[in-house]
Amino acid sequence: MKQPQLDSKYNWDNLESRWYKYWLEKKYFQADEDSSKEPYTIVIPPPNVTGKLTMGHVLNNTIQDILIRKARMEGKNACWIPGTDHASIATESKVEAMLSEKGISKSMLSREEFLEHAWDWKDKYGGIIIKQLKTLGCSCDWDRERFTMDQDYTNAIMHAFVDLYKEGLIYKGKRLVNWCPASKSAISDEEVIHKEKNGKLWYLRYPISGEDGYVVVATTRPETMLGDSAVAINPKDKRYKHLAGKKISLPIVNRKIPIIFDDFVNIDFGTGCVKVTPAHDPNDFDMGNRHNLEFINIMNDDASLNHNVPEKYQKLTREDARKTIVEDMSSKDLIDKIEDYANSVGYSERGGVPIEYYLSDQWYMKMDTLAQPALEAVSSGKIKFHPEHWVKTYNHWMKNIKDWCISRQLVWGHQIPVWYHKDDVEKIHVSIKGPADPENWKREKDVLDTWASSWLWSFAVHSWPDKDKNLKTFYPTNTLVTGPDIIFFWVARMIMAGTKFLNEIPFKDVYFTSILRDKDGKKFSKSLGNSPDPFTLFKEYGTDAVRFSTMLMSPQGLDVLFSNERLEIGRNFMNKLWNASRFVRMNIDDTVLNSLEINIDELEIEEKWILNQLNKTTDDFNKYLDDFKFNEAAKIIYEFTWNDYCDWFIEIAKTRFYGDDTEKSKKAQIVAVKTLRGILTLLHPYAPFITEEIWSYFRGEDDVDLIVAPWLNIKTYTPDLEAIKSFDTLKGIISSVRMIRSQMNIPPNKHSSIVIRKAEKLHSVINNSKAIIQSLAKVDKIIFSDDNNRPDKSATVITNNIEIFIPLEGLIDFEVESSRLKKRLGELEKHVSASKNKLSNDNFIKKAPEEVVAHEKQKLDDMIVEYNLVEQNLDFLT
RNA sequence: GCGCGUAUAACUCAGUUGGUCAGAGUGCCUCCCUUACAAGGAGGAAGUCGGAGGUUCGAAUCCUUCUACGCGCACCA
Missing domain, CATH: 3.90.740.10 (Valyl/Leucyl/Isoleucyl-tRNA synthetase, editing domain)
Structure with a gap:
C-alpha cells in the first residue's frame, strides 16, 4: 500500500523504472487482434538496429506515445508496433570498420562469413535502442517487435519483389548510377x-x-x-x-x-x-x-x-x-x-x-504507375499531412518521379531473389524459393536498398502476404509520425506500397515532426557533436520533464531551437505539480477519495469557476490534440494547472481547509481532488510516470491505474455564468489591491483595510468571499462606502467599475501614486480617443455587426467612467 | 530557375473564419523564506506585429510587392 502522504521532494530516479515495469507486468501495452474495440494503430518509424537514441527520437517517439496513450485511455484497442531496420550501408560499414580493426578486410571473407560477423554485431548492439525507447516510457506492444531481416519480414520482401518483377515493374538495366566510392x-x-x-x-x-x-x-x-x-x-x-x-x-x-x-x-x-x-x-x-x-x-x-x-x-x-x-x-x-x-x-x-556517375548493371523499379494511386490518395484527402504544406513537396516529387535503383553492392541486407543460369547468363530465374536445380544457377549477389524493405513496413510487420487477423485488425494504421527529411525515402514509398499490395492506404494522418537544432539554429548532428545525450537529460531533469518540455518547445511545422535551459520549464512544472498534489493530499480526508459525488449547484463561486476552467481546458486540449498541436495542448494544461489551479484555486482552498466551516472544507477537498485528477488524466500521455505516481495517492478503492483510466471528454456543459462573472470580479479586486500594495512596497505581514465604493450590487458577493479577499490580498477590514466621501491619504484603483481605496496612512508615496494615475490616464486617453473615432464613423456603425458596435460602445462607456474616476482621484491627490 | 517555410517584447513562441486596451513562458527590475513548492509567491518595465503599398467601417490576421533568414527540388562544361 501507498503511504498516504507524498514525499517532500519529487524523486524520479527509481520511480520511472518501477512504473514501467509495473505497466509491462500488467500487460497494458498489449493490443488484442481479437478485440471488438475500435483499433488505433501506429507503426514506429523503425530506427537503425545498431543506432542509439537521439533527441530526434525523443521528440518523435514521445509524440507517438502521446497518441497511443490517449487512444488507450479513450478505450480503443491501442496498438503501437515497434521494431528496427537493418540499415544496410550504415551497419555494413560499421561491421567493416570493426573487422578492419582486427586486421580483417571484407574481401578476405566469403559472403557467409561476413554475414556471421554482421549478425554478431547486430546481436551485440541491436537491443540498445529498444531498451532506450523503454526508458523514454514508450508504451509499444513489445510482443509485436519486428526487425526487417526477420524470416517473415524477409519473406514479405521477396514476395513483393517477385510480384513486381512478374508484372514488369522491376527490371535490370545498364546505365549510369550514383556510385558511392566509400561503400562501393x-x-x-x-x-x-x-x-x-x-x-x-x-x-x-x-x-x-x-x-x-x-x-x-x-x-x-x-x-x-x-x-x-x-x-x-x-x-x-x-x-x-x-x-x-x-x-x-x-x-x-x-x-x-x-x-x-x-x-x-x-x-x-x-x-x-x-x-x-x-x-x-x-x-x-x-x-x-x-x-x-x-x-x-x-x-x-x-x-x-x-x-x-x-x-x-x-x-x-x-x-x-x-x-x-x-x-x-x-x-x-x-x-x-x-x-x-x-x-x-x-x-x-x-x-x-x-x-x-558510374556505368553498371543495376536493378530498377518502374515508378510511374505505382505513383498514380499514391498521388491520388493524398490529393483526395484520404491521407492528410500535418502540417498540410508538405503536400506540395510530395506532389512535386511524385509527379516527376524517376525509376528507383534498388540494388546495392552490399552483403548485409536482402539478397535479390534472382538466379542466372550458369550456361546462359541471359536465362534468369526469379522466385522466392529459387530454382529446383540450384547447382546450375548462380544467385544475384546484390542486396536490396534498405528502403525497398522498409517501404513495406506498415503491413509486413504482420504476416503478409498472408492476410491474417492481425493484418485485418491493424491495417490500415491511423497515424504515421516521422521527420519531413524522409518524406520521399519512406512516406511516399510506403503509400505506394500500401496502395499497390493491399489496395488500401497505409495510414490516415501523417504528422511531420520538427527538426531539432541547437540554440544557435544549427541542426543536431553527430559530426558537429552538438547533440545532447537524452539519458544525461533524463537523469538531470526527469524523463517526464524532458518529454513535456520537448513537446512544449516544438511548434507544428517549425524547427525547434533546443536548449537545456528550456528543459527547466518542464522540470519546474513537474515540481509544481508534485507539490500542489502533496499539499492537497495533506489536507484531505481519506474518505473523500471514495466519494467525489457533489451537487454542482451548492458549490462556491471559485469551485464553479475552477470546474468550468477544467472543462474549457479539456475541450481545448482535445481539440489541439485532434489537430496534432502538441505544443499548444501542453501549454494549455500547463497554464491551467499553474495559474488557475495552483495560484487561484488552491490559495482560496486554503481559506476553506483552515476555516471553521467543515461543510465548506469538504466541498473544497472534493473539488480540489476532482480537478487534480482531471489534470493528471490529461497530462498522463505527456508525463506518464509522475502522473501515475501521483494518481496512486488519489485513486479511490475501485479506480483503475491511470494508464487505463477513462479519458476526459467534455461533450456539453452549462457553466453558471453568474458565478463565473462574480469570481472574475473577485479576482479583479484581489489583483488590484495586490498591485497597489506591491507598488507601495508594503510587506505582506502588514495588512491594510480597503474601502469599496460604487459596488452596491456586489455587496453580497464580496461579503461571501470576505475571507478570500482578506487572505489573498492581505486585507484586514473591508468597508463599503456608498457616499461621496473618500478616505484620506489613500491609493485608489478601479476595476470592473468598482472603486477601491486603500487607506495607507503614512505609507503612501504620493509621487508614486500620482505618476501611476497619470500613466493610467494617458493610456485611457489614447484608447478613448481611438474608440470615439471609431464610433463617430458612420460606416462603422452601418457596416459592422451589431454586437461589435455594442461592444465598442460598452467599452467606451467603461473607459470614460474609469477616466473620470482616475481624474478625480488625481485631483484629490494634488 | 521553381517551390515551401519563417519574420510579433531581449530570447522562444501563441494569436482561430479580419472585430476585448496585442498575449504566454524565459530573462530583466522591485518586494517577500506568508501554514505544498525559492525549481517558489506577489507585482512591474518591456512590442511602429520585417518594410512599402492595397482591400475593408476595421488588418498582426486577407491581397500585391520588396527585404532578410532557413529548407527542398532542378540545372550546373
Whole structure:
C-alpha cells in the first residue's frame, strides 16, 4: 500500500523504472487482434538496429506515445508496433570498420562469413535502442517487435519483389548510377546530397587532329578527360561551323575523338565547346547514346583510375589524378586558363564522399504507375499531412518521379531473389524459393536498398502476404509520425506500397515532426557533436520533464531551437505539480477519495469557476490534440494547472481547509481532488510516470491505474455564468489591491483595510468571499462606502467599475501614486480617443455587426467612467 | 530557375473564419523564506506585429510587392 502522504521532494530516479515495469507486468501495452474495440494503430518509424537514441527520437517517439496513450485511455484497442531496420550501408560499414580493426578486410571473407560477423554485431548492439525507447516510457506492444531481416519480414520482401518483377515493374538495366566510392555501391537519387563547393573551371586546349589549331573546352573535372570520347558543339553556334567533320587528338591518351553537334550544348557557357565523357556524366551519357559514342569507364569501384587509362595514371585516386593531369596538361601548354567556379557537387549521404556517375548493371523499379494511386490518395484527402504544406513537396516529387535503383553492392541486407543460369547468363530465374536445380544457377549477389524493405513496413510487420487477423485488425494504421527529411525515402514509398499490395492506404494522418537544432539554429548532428545525450537529460531533469518540455518547445511545422535551459520549464512544472498534489493530499480526508459525488449547484463561486476552467481546458486540449498541436495542448494544461489551479484555486482552498466551516472544507477537498485528477488524466500521455505516481495517492478503492483510466471528454456543459462573472470580479479586486500594495512596497505581514465604493450590487458577493479577499490580498477590514466621501491619504484603483481605496496612512508615496494615475490616464486617453473615432464613423456603425458596435460602445462607456474616476482621484491627490 | 517555410517584447513562441486596451513562458527590475513548492509567491518595465503599398467601417490576421533568414527540388562544361 501507498503511504498516504507524498514525499517532500519529487524523486524520479527509481520511480520511472518501477512504473514501467509495473505497466509491462500488467500487460497494458498489449493490443488484442481479437478485440471488438475500435483499433488505433501506429507503426514506429523503425530506427537503425545498431543506432542509439537521439533527441530526434525523443521528440518523435514521445509524440507517438502521446497518441497511443490517449487512444488507450479513450478505450480503443491501442496498438503501437515497434521494431528496427537493418540499415544496410550504415551497419555494413560499421561491421567493416570493426573487422578492419582486427586486421580483417571484407574481401578476405566469403559472403557467409561476413554475414556471421554482421549478425554478431547486430546481436551485440541491436537491443540498445529498444531498451532506450523503454526508458523514454514508450508504451509499444513489445510482443509485436519486428526487425526487417526477420524470416517473415524477409519473406514479405521477396514476395513483393517477385510480384513486381512478374508484372514488369522491376527490371535490370545498364546505365549510369550514383556510385558511392566509400561503400562501393550504387545509391538512389534521394541518397545524394548536393553541396555548393568552391571549385575551379579548367579551360583545356584540345588540338584539332591534322591541323595546328585547337578548341578550348571548359571542365570542372579535368581528370575525366581520360574517358572523353567526343567534343560537342551546339549546331547553331556559328563560331565553330568550320569544325564539322573534324577530329580531336585527345592529349595524353592520344585518342582520336570526333567533334559532334548537339543541341544540349549551351552556346553561352564557357567556350561553347564541351568535352564528352559518356561513362561518367549523365548528360554525356545521353549524348553518347544519341551519337553512338564509345563509353569508356575509367574508374574502379573505389573511384581510382582503372586499366582503361595510360599506365602512368592507373590506380591513382581521383584527387591525385586531377593534380597529375593538370600538371601534365600545363607542361604541354594545353591549359588555356583557370577560373574560380562555384558549383554543386553530389555527395553520398552515408559515405560522406563525392559520388561518381558510374556505368553498371543495376536493378530498377518502374515508378510511374505505382505513383498514380499514391498521388491520388493524398490529393483526395484520404491521407492528410500535418502540417498540410508538405503536400506540395510530395506532389512535386511524385509527379516527376524517376525509376528507383534498388540494388546495392552490399552483403548485409536482402539478397535479390534472382538466379542466372550458369550456361546462359541471359536465362534468369526469379522466385522466392529459387530454382529446383540450384547447382546450375548462380544467385544475384546484390542486396536490396534498405528502403525497398522498409517501404513495406506498415503491413509486413504482420504476416503478409498472408492476410491474417492481425493484418485485418491493424491495417490500415491511423497515424504515421516521422521527420519531413524522409518524406520521399519512406512516406511516399510506403503509400505506394500500401496502395499497390493491399489496395488500401497505409495510414490516415501523417504528422511531420520538427527538426531539432541547437540554440544557435544549427541542426543536431553527430559530426558537429552538438547533440545532447537524452539519458544525461533524463537523469538531470526527469524523463517526464524532458518529454513535456520537448513537446512544449516544438511548434507544428517549425524547427525547434533546443536548449537545456528550456528543459527547466518542464522540470519546474513537474515540481509544481508534485507539490500542489502533496499539499492537497495533506489536507484531505481519506474518505473523500471514495466519494467525489457533489451537487454542482451548492458549490462556491471559485469551485464553479475552477470546474468550468477544467472543462474549457479539456475541450481545448482535445481539440489541439485532434489537430496534432502538441505544443499548444501542453501549454494549455500547463497554464491551467499553474495559474488557475495552483495560484487561484488552491490559495482560496486554503481559506476553506483552515476555516471553521467543515461543510465548506469538504466541498473544497472534493473539488480540489476532482480537478487534480482531471489534470493528471490529461497530462498522463505527456508525463506518464509522475502522473501515475501521483494518481496512486488519489485513486479511490475501485479506480483503475491511470494508464487505463477513462479519458476526459467534455461533450456539453452549462457553466453558471453568474458565478463565473462574480469570481472574475473577485479576482479583479484581489489583483488590484495586490498591485497597489506591491507598488507601495508594503510587506505582506502588514495588512491594510480597503474601502469599496460604487459596488452596491456586489455587496453580497464580496461579503461571501470576505475571507478570500482578506487572505489573498492581505486585507484586514473591508468597508463599503456608498457616499461621496473618500478616505484620506489613500491609493485608489478601479476595476470592473468598482472603486477601491486603500487607506495607507503614512505609507503612501504620493509621487508614486500620482505618476501611476497619470500613466493610467494617458493610456485611457489614447484608447478613448481611438474608440470615439471609431464610433463617430458612420460606416462603422452601418457596416459592422451589431454586437461589435455594442461592444465598442460598452467599452467606451467603461473607459470614460474609469477616466473620470482616475481624474478625480488625481485631483484629490494634488 | 521553381517551390515551401519563417519574420510579433531581449530570447522562444501563441494569436482561430479580419472585430476585448496585442498575449504566454524565459530573462530583466522591485518586494517577500506568508501554514505544498525559492525549481517558489506577489507585482512591474518591456512590442511602429520585417518594410512599402492595397482591400475593408476595421488588418498582426486577407491581397500585391520588396527585404532578410532557413529548407527542398532542378540545372550546373
